[in-house]
Amino acid sequence: MPFTREFDTDIEGFTHAQRDAASDIQRLERIRSEFREGFSLLRDVGPAICVFGSARITEGSEEYEQGRKLGTLLAQRGYAVITGGGPGAMEAANRGAYEAGGTSVGVGIELPHEQGMNPYVTISMDCHYFFTRKTMFIRYSDGLIVLPGGVGTLDELFEAQTLVQTHKTSPRAIVLVGVAYWSGLIDWLKNTVMKSGKIKEEDVQRFILTDDLEEAVRIVTSQQQRI
Ligand SMILES: C/C(=C\CNc1ncnc2c1ncn2[C@@H]1O[C@H](COP(=O)(O)O)[C@@H](O)[C@H]1O)CO
Numbered sequence: 001m002p003f004t005r006e007f008d009t010d011i012e013g014f015t016h017a018q019r020d021a022a023s024d025i026q027r028l029e030r031i032r033s034e035f036r037e038g039f040s041l042l043r044d045v046g047p048a049i050c051v052f053g054s055a056r057i058t059e060g061s062e063e064y065e066q067g068r069k070l071g072t073l074l075a076q077r078g079y080a081v082i083t084g085g086g087p088g089a090m091e092a093a094n095r096g097a098y099e100a101g102g103t104s105v106g107v108g109i110e111l112p113h114e115q116g117m118n119p120y121v122t123i124s125m126d127c128h129y130f131f132t133r134k135t136m137f138i139r140y141s142d143g144l145i146v147l148p149g150g151v152g153t154l155d156e157l158f159e160a161q162t163l164v165q166t167h168k169t170s171p172r173a174i175v176l177v178g179v180a181y182w183s184g185l186i187d188w189l190k191n192t193v194m195k196s197g198k199i200k201e202e203d204v205q206r207f208i209l210t211d212d213l214e215e216a217v218r219i220v221t222s223q224q225q226r227i
Contacts, residue, residue, distance in 0.1 A: 034132040038107070041125050042140040045103060048080035049220050050137045052156045053089025053147030064092045066177060066213060067147055071096025071104070073217045080105055082141055084133070084156075085126075089147045091118035098122065107136045134159050143173045143220030148181040165203045173223045175208045175216045182209055 011022065051070060057063045071081045071093040081097035083090035085106020097104040098120040106121035110128050117124050127133040137144075138160055146157050157176075163169040176182040186207055193199045210216050 030128060031132060034127055034129060035135070037125055038127070038132060038136045039139075041123060042082075042105070042107075042136055045080045045082075045105060045123065045140055047078065047221075048082050048103075048105065048141050049074050049143050049145060049217075050082045050141035051089065051093035051145045051147065052084070052137075052149060052153045053093070054149040054153060055084075055086050055088040055090065056150070057088040057092070057148075059092075063089065063148055063178075067092025068096035068099075069213050070145060070147075070177070070217065071098070071102070072100040073213060074221070075100035075102025075104075077217060077221050078102075079142075079221060080123075082107065082137060084108060084137075084152075085117045085121055085124055087115050087118060089149065089153075091120060093147075094118055094120040105140075107133050109133055130155075138163055138169050141172070143223060144175065145216050145220055146174065146176045146182075148178045161203070161206065164206065171206075171223075173208060173220045174206055175210060175219050177210060177213065177216050179209050179211050182207075 011019070014022065051067065053067060054063070067089045074081050075097040080103035081093050082105040083093050085094070085108035090106070094104045094106060095118070104120055104122045106117050106124040108117050108124060108126040109130060110126050117126070134156060137156065144160055146153060157174070160174060164171055164174075176186075186204070186209060189199060189204050194201060194204055208219055
């Protein structure tokens with residue numbers, strides 16, 4: 001059940017501090033309700049792979065078709081596909097899974113003036129908070145496939161990497177599809193960040209680059225370590 005109550009803490013006679021406290025209590029309630037909804041929706045989904053990627057690619061483009069094929073390959077292997085439920089690469093991966101008769105999950109985000117949930121999901125919820133949504137992606141997936149994307153994709157990629165690197169979540173493969181697209185980032189991580197001692201080699205090696213969709217699926221589905 002979505003949490004719809006508007007915040008209204010402008011209560012006559014309240015000091016600033018009292019207003020802040022009241023709005024924090026409401027915020028906590030909303031966060032709790034969003035986590036509760038996500039946990040109960042996703043806990044029975046079974047083996048799942050999360051696919052991240054650009055919201056801006058369009059049907060018919062090579063990247064869209066890659067996402068769609070990935071969704072199909074994952075569903076054929078018995079994996080649910082979890083995405084952000086939006087357009088572009090999310091829609092493509094959901095669509096591939098949906099067309100193959102698989103479980104297709106969209107964990108959407110409430111954004112003003114944006115298309116809502118894509119029509120290819122079989123299980124869905126909308127989040128108000130990006131952080132609750134990212135918790136769902138990581139908590140309920142066994143591996144991650146990252147298609148070319150922008151800032152949103154990078155945020156999700158590095159959140160996942162940070163959680164694995166700091167042992168806040170179980171280890172899992174992070175496969176980047178698109179060697180030409182991602183090489184610059186990985187080279188920079190190796191040649192600048194790693195060389196100056198700010199990331200360990202084993203943490204850079206967690207990123208696996210490929211153009212081969214079958215290989216991407218084989219890697220993420222052979223390391224099922226979610227606990
Ligand atoms: C900007 C556009 C649509 C925005 N709608 C989104 N809906 C759902 N999820 C989104 C949306 N935009 C970003 N995300 C999340 O970030 C990743 C993609 O971001 P990027 O900056 O495009 O790489 C994606 O995995 C989503 O989880 C287009 O009309």
